[in-house]
Structures are given as C-alpha cells and as structure tokens.
Amino acid sequence: MVATGSKCRTCKAPAIIDLPRHNAKFCAEHFQELCRRQVAKAIEHWKMIEPGDRILVAVSGGKDSLAVWDLLHELGHAADGLYIGLGIGDYSDTSAVYARDFATARGLKLIEVSLREEYGYDIPTAARATRRVPCSSCGLSKRHLFDKAALDGGYDVVVTGHNLDDEAAVLFGNTLRWDIEYLARQLPVLPARDGLPRKVKPLVRLSERETAAWCVVRGIDYMVEECPMAEGNRHLAYKAALNAVERDSPGTKAAFYLNFVERMVPLLADVRAETVASVGTCSRCGSPTTGEVCAFCRLVDKASAHERVPVELIARRHR
Amino acid sequence: MVATGSKCRTCKAPAIIDLPRHNAKFCAEHFQELCRRQVAKAIEHWKMIEPGDRILVAVSGGKDSLAVWDLLHELGHAADGLYIGLGIGDYSDTSAVYARDFATARGLKLIEVSLREEYGYDIPTAARATRRVPCSSCGLSKRHLFDKAALDGGYDVVVTGHNLDDEAAVLFGNTLRWDIEYLARQLPVLPARDGLPRKVKPLVRLSERETAAWCVVRGIDYMVEECPMAEGNRHLAYKAALNAVERDSPGTKAAFYLNFVERMVPLLADVRAETVASVGTCSRCGSPTTGEVCAFCRLVDKASAHERVPVELIARRHR
Numbered sequence: 232m233v234a235t236g237s238k239c240r241t242c243k244a245p246a247i248i249d250l251p252r253h254n255a256k257f258c259a260e261h262f263q264e265l266c267r268r269q270v271a272k273a274i275e276h277w278k279m280i281e282p283g284d285r286i287l288v289a290v291s292g293g294k295d296s297l298a299v300w301d302l303l304h305e306l307g308h309a310a311d312g313l314y315i316g317l318g319i320g321d322y323s324d325t326s327a328v329y330a331r332d333f334a335t336a337r338g339l340k341l342i343e344v345s346l347r348e349e350y351g352y353d354i355p356t357a358a359r360a361t362r363r364v365p366c367s368s369c370g371l372s373k374r375h376l377f378d379k380a381a382l383d384g385g386y387d388v389v390v391t392g393h394n395l396d397d398e399a400a401v402l403f404g405n406t407l408r409w410d411i412e413y414l415a416r417q418l419p420v421l422p423a424r425d426g427l428p429r430k431v432k433p434l435v436r437l438s439e440r441e442t443a444a445w446c447v448v449r450g451i452d453y454m455v456e457e458c459p460m461a462e463g464n465r466h467l468a469y470k471a472a473l474n475a476v477e478r479d480s481p482g483t484k485a486a487f488y489l490n491f492v493e494r495m496v497p498l499l500a501d502v503r504a505e506t507v508a509s510v511g512t513c514s515r516c517g518s519p520t521t522g523e524v525c526a527f528c529r530l531v532d533k534a535s536a537h538e539r540v541p542v543e544l545i546a547r548r549h550r
Numbered sequence: 551m552v553a554t555g556s557k558c559r560t561c562k563a564p565a566i567i568d569l570p571r572h573n574a575k576f577c578a579e580h581f582q583e584l585c586r587r588q589v590a591k592a593i594e595h596w597k598m599i600e601p602g603d604r605i606l607v608a609v610s611g612g613k614d615s616l617a618v619w620d621l622l623h624e625l626g627h628a629a630d631g632l633y634i635g636l637g638i639g640d641y642s643d644t645s646a647v648y649a650r651d652f653a654t655a656r657g658l659k660l661i662e663v664s665l666r667e668e669y670g671y672d673i674p675t676a677a678r679a680t681r682r683v684p685c686s687s688c689g690l691s692k693r694h695l696f697d698k699a700a701l702d703g704g705y706d707v708v709v710t711g712h713n714l715d716d717e718a719a720v721l722f723g724n725t726l727r728w729d730i731e732y733l734a735r736q737l738p739v740l741p742a743r744d745g746l747p748r749k750v751k752p753l754v755r756l757s758e759r760e761t762a763a764w765c766v767v768r769g770i771d772y773m774v775e776e777c778p779m780a781e782g783n784r785h786l787a788y789k790a791a792l793n794a795v796e797r798d799s800p801g802t803k804a805a806f807y808l809n810f811v812e813r814m815v816p817l818l819a820d821v822r823a824e825t826v827a828s829v830g831t832c833s834r835c836g837s838p839t840t841g842e843v844c845a846f847c848r849l850v851d852k853a854s855a856h857e858r859v860p861v862e863l864i865a866r867r868h869r
Contacts, residue, residue: 406725407795407802409809411817468798472791476726479787483726490728498730498817 248444251481259448266445269436270302277420279431280388286310287386287428289377290333290341292326292454295392297333298442299434301449303390304337310390313380315373316345318353319365319460320542326454333451342384344376351535354460355545360537361530365460365545368530375518375527381428388423393432396439399488400469407469412506415499419492424507425519435488459546567763570800578767585764588755589621596739598750599707605629606705606747608696609652609660611645611773614711616652617761618753620768622709623656629709632699634692635664637672638779639861645773652770661703663695670854673779674864679856680849684779684864687849694837694846700747707742712751715758718807719788726788731825734818738811743826744838754807778865 237246239258246256250265257265274280286303290296290312303310314330317323327343334341347353350372352360357368377389398417405413421430434442446453461467477484512518513525520526556565558577565575569584576584593599605622609615609631622629633649636642646662653660666672669691671679676687696708717736724732740749753761765772780786796803831837832844839845 407806409806409813411813465799468795472795475794476787476791480784487726487728494728494730498821502817 247448250441252438252477252485254481262444263448266437266441267302267305270299270433271306273419273433273436274306274308274431277418277431279390279420279429279433280308284387285385286388286390287342287377287381287384288312288390289373289392290314290330291392292329292333293392294443294446294451294453294455295394295397295434295439297329297392297451297453298437298445298449299390299392300333300339301451302433302445304339311340311342311384311386313342313344313377315376316343316347317369317372318345318347318542319355319458322454322456322459322542325456329452329454333453342380344380346372346376350531352531352537353539355542356537356540357530357534358460358545359540360534364464366464366466368534369460371526371530375525377430378427378518379516382426386428388429388431391430391432392434392442394434394437394439394442395485395488396470396473398432398435399473399484400466402488402491403469403473404465411499411502414495415502415506417491418496425510425512426517427519436485438484459542566767569760571757571796571804573800581763582767585756585760586621586624589618589752590625592738592752592755593625593627593750596750598709598739598748598752599627603627603706604704605707605709606661606696606700606703607631607709608692608711609633609649610711611648611652612711613762613765613770613772613774614713614716614753614758616648616711616770616772617756617764617768618709618711619652619658620770621752621764623658630659630661630703630705632661632663632696634695635662635666636688636691637664637666637861638674638777641773641775641778641861644775648771648773652772661699663699665691665695669850671850671856672858674861675856675859676849676853677779677864678859679853683783685783685785687853688779690845690849694844696749697746697837698835701745705747707748707750709750709752711753711761713753713756713758713761714804714807715789715792717751717754718792718803719785721807721810722788722792723784730818730821733814734821734825736810737815744829744831745836746838755804757803778861 233246233249233256237249237256238244239246239261240255241261242258244258247259248262249256280286286308288296288300288303288310290300292314300310300312312330312334314327316327330341354365354369354372357372358365361368381389402417405417419432419435423429473484473487510519510521513520513528515524515528518525518527552565552568552575556568556575557563558565558580559574560580561577563577566578567581568575599605605627607615607619607622607629609619611633619629619631631649631653633646635646649660673684673688673691676691677684680687700708721736724736738751738754742748792803829838829840832839832847834843834847837844837846
C-alpha cells in the first residue's frame with residue numbers, strides 16, 4: 232500500500248497508506264484520525280445527525296457498512312443495525328455471519344429481516360420474476376425495508392455505507408444519461424418526509440480503498456467478495472472509468488462528487504420540488520408512490536408467486 | 551473495420567464499416583448517406599445555417615475540418631475556409647499543405663493568417679511565455695482570429711469541425727469539475743452577439759471514427775498526426791475513459807452529449823444569461839471581455855515580447 236521508508240505526514244512514524252488525493256502518507260493512528268475527521272466533517276456540513284436522533288445503520292456485512300457503524304460509535308453516535316437477508320445463496324449466509332459477529336463483539340443491537348421468511352421471495356427469484364437485473368429488485372427491496380424498519384422502530388435517521396466511489400459511480404451513470412430527476416435527488420442527505428426517515432451517507436468523503444483500510448487497521452472482519460449477482464453490472468464499469476481518470480489526476484473523483492453537490496444540486500431545486508410534489512401514497516402499505524400501489528408491493532406480488540429460483544441460475548446469466 | 555461477409559443495412563452490398571452505435575453496417579455509398587443525414591439533421595435541428603448566410607469554415611488540415619468543409623458543400627452550403635498558421639514546426643507546415651491542396655483541388659477559397667507574421671508569436675513561444683499548457687494559448691488565439699476573420703470578411707457564421715468525441719470529452723471534463731459556466735455555454739450553436747458571428751458545430755452527431763472514415767471513402771488526404779503539443783493532455787484521457795464505457799455500451803457517448811443538450815442546457819439558461827450580461831468590450835480591439843483588455847491582446851503583448859521558442863522544447867516538456 233505504501234513504499235518502504237515512507238513516513239506519516241503527521242508524526243513521521245512509518246506510513247502504512249499512501250493517499251495521493253491528499254498528497255500524503257499516514258501511519259495507522261493518523262490514518263484513523265483522517266477518517267474520523269472526514270466523516271465528522273460530512274455529518275456536520277450536511278447536518279446528517281441532530282442531537283437525540285435515534286439512528287439505524289443499514290448493515291450488509293461488507294466493509295462500508297461495518298466501517299460506518301464503527302465510525303459512528305467512534306464519533307459518539309450510538310446506532311442500531313439492520314441486516315436484510317436477501318437470499319443470495321452462500322453470499323447472503325456468509326455476510327450475515329460477518330454482520331452478527333461485528334454486532335456481538337461490540338454488544339450492539341442488530342435487527343434482522345429475511346425477505347424469504349417475511350415476504351416469500353428472495354433476490355434471485357425476484358430477478359427472474361421481473362426479468363430485470365437483480366440489482367433492480369435488490370435496491371427496491373432494501374430501500375423499502377430500511378424505511379419500514381425505521382418507521383416501525385421509531386428511528387429518525389437511516390445511515391448507509393455508500394462511499395465516495397459508490398456515489399461518484401452512480402453520479403457518473405446518471406450524468407452519462409443526464410437523468411435529471413435522479414441527479415436532483417442524489418444528495419448526501421435526503422430529508423425526512425411523509426413519515427419517512429432522513430437518509431444519510433456519512434462515508435461520502437472516504438474512498439472505497441479508505442473504508443477497506445479502515446476495517447484492516449481496526450481489525451474488522453468483513454465480507455470481501457462482491458455480490459455474485461452484481462458481476463458485470465455497469466456500476467463496476469463506471470468505477471473503472473473514473474479510476475482511470477483518478478490515476479492520472481488524483482482528486483478528480485472527490486471533486487466530481489463534491490462539486491456536484493456544491494454547485495449543481497442547488498440548480499436542480501425546482502426539479503427536486505416537482506418530483507416530491509407528484510408523490511402520493513400506496514393503497515396497500517402507505518409508502519410514498521406515484522402510482523396506486525407502490526413498486527415494492529407490486530414486486531412482492533410478482534416475486535412471491537414465482538417458483539423459487541436458485542442463485543446459481545441468475546448469477547451465471549449475468550456473468 | 552468490418553468482418554468479412556458483412557452486408558450493408560440498406561442495400562445488402564458488402565459493408566465497409568460497422569457502426570455498433572447504430573447497430574448496423576454500411577457500404578461506402580450508404581455510409582456517406584448516413585453522414586450527410588446526420589449532419590443535415592444537426593444543421594436543421596439546431597438552426598445552424600440560415601438561407602443566405604455567408605459561411606467560414608475553420609480549417610486545420612485534419613480529418614474533421616476537411617470533412618465538415620466537404621459535407622457542407624455536399625449539402626449545398628457554399629463556404630470559404632480559414633487556415634491559421636500556429637507555428638508548431640513541421641506539424642503546422644504539413645497541415646497547411648493538406649488544407650491548401652484540398653481547397654485547390656475543389657476550387658475553394660482558403661484565407662490564411664499567420665500568427666508569427668501578423669502577431670509576432672507562435673504557439674510554442676506563447677506556451678513558454680505564459681507558462682501554461684500550449685492548448686490554452688492555442689485555443690484562445692484560434693477563437694479570437696476566427697471571430698476577427700468572420701467580422702472582417704462579412705461572414706455570418708463560423709463552422710468548426712468538432713465531432714461527437716471532442717464534444718463528449720470536453721463535456722466530460724466540464725462535468726468532472728462541474729464547471730457550471732462552461733457547461734452553460736457548451737452548445738452546438740452559439741448565437742451571434744455584439745457583432746460576433748454565430749458559431750456552429752455540424753459534426754456533433756458524427757464520431758471521430760466516422761469523420762475519419764468519411765475522409766477515407768471520399769479520398770480526402772488529411773493530416774493524420776495528432777498535434778505534438780497536445781500529447782498527454784487531459785482531453786485525450788477523457789476520450790479514453792469514455793471510449794471504455796462506449797465499448798461496453800455502444801451509444802453511451804452520443805446519449806451523454808445529446809441528452810446534455812436536450813435536458814441539461816435548458817436548466818442552465820439563467821447561468822448563461824448572467825455570463826453574457828457581465829461581458830464588456832476590450833479597450834484595444836473591441837472584442838467582448840470581462841476585463842479592460844481582452845485575453846487575446848494580453849497574450850499578444852506577452853508572447854510577442856518573448857524570445858522565439860522552438861517547438862521541440864515545448865513538445866518534449868509535455869510528453
């Protein structure tokens with residue numbers, strides 16, 4: 232991760248990581264300090280957390296969600312976790328173990344929801360039933376269940392582990408299509424509305440490599456494998472394209488995302504207001520929707536009626 | 551360029567080019583028809599040329615400027631050419647020959663301006679004198695001299711050969727920085743104002759590969775080498791990143807540029823109006839400027855006072 236003999240910018244001890252974007256190298260201690268500072272800065276600048284907020288972290292068992300849960304506690308923000316069993320074969324079974332082990336070791340509360348047990352479907356089956364890429368029904372299911380769990384449990388804010396690379400890649404995709412409505416809503420904080428919790432992304436100032444390094448220096452075991460169903464998705468191609476530009480000009484990715492939020496988001500306020508104004512309520516579950524029945528309830532109908540599909544069938548199709 | 555045995559989509563004759571973005575292959579005749587149609591569509595849709603307009607084409611001797619000059623005549627738009635001698639060593643000497651040969655063979659009028667003879671500097675010297683990348687003073691000089699030549703010669707419109715790849719790469723750069731003022735002005739047509747001519751880019755619906763193929767099938771000899779001073783510039787890195795995404799999803803680049811113009815440009819109207827409103831007039835040459843003296847007059851002062859710098863010195867520095 233760093234050339235032999237490199238020294239920490241802060242204390243001159245041997246460095247363990249080189250961060251070209253910050254034009255600096257750090258020892259384990261001062262790398263952690265940098266991470267804490269970046270996360271505290273994001274939380275403060277975008278008013279992500281108010282005093283007294285009850286916080287729920289969306290936990291997948293991967294590096295980002297465990298890092299953000301850990302960092303919240305480091306910064307004095309007590310938070311419970313929510314793990315959703317997506318039914319993606321061994322991948323889901325193993326990631327659940329990482330999430331549980333992390334919670335148990337730290338005495339934290341982890342709520343668990345199983346798609347199969349509680350809603351009668353899993354992601355491979357949903358992908359087949361909807362004939363769409365698995366990421367589509369996965370994202371939809373997670374968003375709905377995070378909101379519902381927050382509502383049911385009286386949480387004010389849902390925290391997700393989206394890092395800078397995630398946000399920059401999504402932004403790149405939305406920008407390649409100039410999908411104005413998606414762009415208008417791509418914020419580090421989505422305010423609470425209609426009984427829905429606030430949603431915040433405290434890791435947007437840390438890169439993927441930095442959240443992985445955080446877990447390493449903190450001794451956090453996490454699920455290293457990518458989701459087998461995400462292989463070959465465009466998100467990964469967008470990350471690769473941005474990484475190529477970042478290699479030539481360190482800092483490009485952070486500027487891309489942060490300048491967007493600073494300069495472009497204000498210009499999209501009208502688009503955002505229109506999007507929110509056109510939303511009604513699902514006649515089944517009460518969630519915000521533009522139709523009569525929300526997309527999640529329609530997904531449950533379709534996917535739970537479908538014969539169970541093993542993960543291998545879908546993962547292979549998308550490889 | 552195309553697999554053996556492939557057939558033209560239109561006439562089933564052997565194809566000479568495969569265009570994944572159009573999901574089709576074409577023979578030489580119907581490829582030309584496609585190019586003419588795309589350029590006619592751009593000219594019409596964005597009202598680039600009005601009946602009776604006097605047209606001046608910015609000619610570099612490369613594929614794009616010769617292709618656009620040729621295509622304008624194919625579509626019945628008579629146009630004169632303007633070649634600017636930038637003083638970039640052999641590169642400039644050779645490209646001038648291509649421009650002159652093209653004009654002579656077709657009996658077209660080519661106006662020539664020499665930076666060194668008429669303004670006392672060249673691009674390598676300007677780069678050294680300003681201590682900036684050569685592309686910076688080159689772009690500034692060309693923009694100013696195109697405007698001036700159009701004004702002096704009574705032309706209504708200046709045509710440049712920017713193709714889809716050029717525009718998409720510039721857009722990508724402006725987007726990576728979210729440079730809102732640059733984004734607001736990145737249009738296929740810049741309307742005339744303050745005595746400045748309209749500026750139009752009829753090739754924005756054709757890719758770099760397509761303009762090169764146009765020259766090949768039309769038997770147009772052009773300067774193939776890239777400018778020796780542009781090597782390693784970011785524009786090329788942006789093109790590479792977009793090409794990587796385009797390979798995975800043909801049509802991404804066209805959607806990126808065309809959706810920007812369609813969906814984003816209207817949202818930036820206020821920014822554009824502010825930019826134009828804040829412009830005054832250069833006390834030396836009368837050009838639009840936000841300062842007392844325009845950037846071109848300041849460049850002439852600085853670069854013409856500097857000792858002449860050979861191209862090899864600058865090109866080597868930027869390699």
